[in-house]
Amino acid sequence: MAKAQLDELDLQILAALSTRADLTNKALAARLGLAESTCAHRVRGLRDRGVIRDTRIRLDAATLGYPLEAIIKVRLANHTGEKVNALFDALVATPRVLQVFHVAGVDDFLVHVAVQDAAALRDIVLEHITVHPVVRGTETQLVFDLRDGRGVLG
Amino acid sequence: MAKAQLDELDLQILAALSTRADLTNKALAARLGLAESTCAHRVRGLRDRGVIRDTRIRLDAATLGYPLEAIIKVRLANHTGEKVNALFDALVATPRVLQVFHVAGVDDFLVHVAVQDAAALRDIVLEHITVHPVVRGTETQLVFDLRDGRGVLG
DNA sequence: TATGAAAGAGTGGGGCT
DNA sequence: AGCCCCACTCTTTCATA
Numbered sequence A, B: 001m002a003k004a005q006l007d008e009l010d011l012q013i014l015a016a017l018s019t020r021a022d023l024t025n026k027a028l029a030a031r032l033g034l035a036e037s038t039c040a041h042r043v044r045g046l047r048d049r050g051v052i053r054d055t056r057i058r059l060d061a062a063t064l065g066y067p068l069e070a071i072i073k074v075r076l077a078n079h080t081g082e083k084v085n086a087l088f089d090a091l092v093a094t095p096r097v098l099q100v101f102h103v104a105g106v107d108d109f110l111v112h113v114a115v116q117d118a119a120a121l122r123d124i125v126l127e128h129i130t131v132h133p134v135v136r137g138t139e140t141q142l143v144f145d146l147r148d149g150r151g152v153l154g
Numbered sequence C: 001t002a003t004g005a006a007a008g009a010g011t012g013g014g015g016c017t
Numbered sequence D: 001a002g003c004c005c006c007a008c009t010c011t012t013t014c015a016t017a
Helices: A008-019 A025-032 A036-048 A081-092 A118-129 B008-019 B025-032 B036-048 B081-092 B118-129
Strands: A052-059 A068-076 A097-104 A109-115 A135-148 B052-059 B068-076 B097-104 B109-115 B135-148
Touching: A008 A025, A008 A036, A008 B052, A025 A036, A036 A052, A052 B008, A068 A081, A068 A118, A081 A097, A081 A109, A081 A118, A081 B135, A109 A118, A118 A135, A135 B081, B008 B025, B008 B036, B025 B036, B036 B052, B068 B081, B068 B118, B081 B097, B081 B109, B081 B118, B109 B118, B118 B135
Parallel strands: none
Antiparallel strands: A052 B052, A068 A109, A068 A135, A097 A109, A097 B135, A135 B097, B068 B109, B068 B135, B097 B109
């Protein structure tokens, strides 16, 4: 995806929608002083160009019965491309996994999970991660709190 | 937030909306074989109960001119509650910061950033992170790839 | 609690500037 | 590009079961 040229209006739209993604087109147009059709056209353009990837709901893991979040650092024994990708796929497909970072450095993967209790966390580590022969070790860090930053528009 | 009691229908709604958050209420109702009004009430209930926290758009950082993502691990010298919170606030308010994990363990914070190039990354580390006296050290890991997992419903 | 129907609100295309 | 208009779709309220 190449760098898109965005004018000031595009940035305003993105800023507004970043605050409230469920803003109606009518409300968004009113806020920016645009005609509704113009606004709708712009937003569609941003989606078509891939600037807005998609719209997602955020669930409250605790309310759903998974109050314990952790980051599991995964270190590999070797870095054969094929095995790394297979592991990546496996991690992403593991229940209770929220996101998986594939990183360069001391660790190879950072796995963000939400589980019901410590036992469930142990099960994930033992049954879904260290079972893979390519995994050399893991280190788990409890997540006290997770907050969103200002993002790329900040 | 206490654990909410969710029936099978609630879970189906959450699963459907997790796939496509921009599904119209009409389409959602049709998919689940519900009356539109019933479906709307259910969804509103899930929002009111906090099960659905909010709706967000996901921006493509690369398209916006920030193609380089990294995780910056931050380690503290001491852990006075007040200073830790102040640093947390500062990290979250830093431009280009996507999310900040406050974790227990070797590291204290994991800062996920998206920047335009290596120089910008260095500037964040030097000017926004290591400037805080409480920060004892950082370690930066380039993010090759980031994928979403199955989530808590998986 | 779920439903259907009707009133109200929002959307998006066409023709125009 | 942006705007206005209008037909269409979707949402929401309400009476009813």
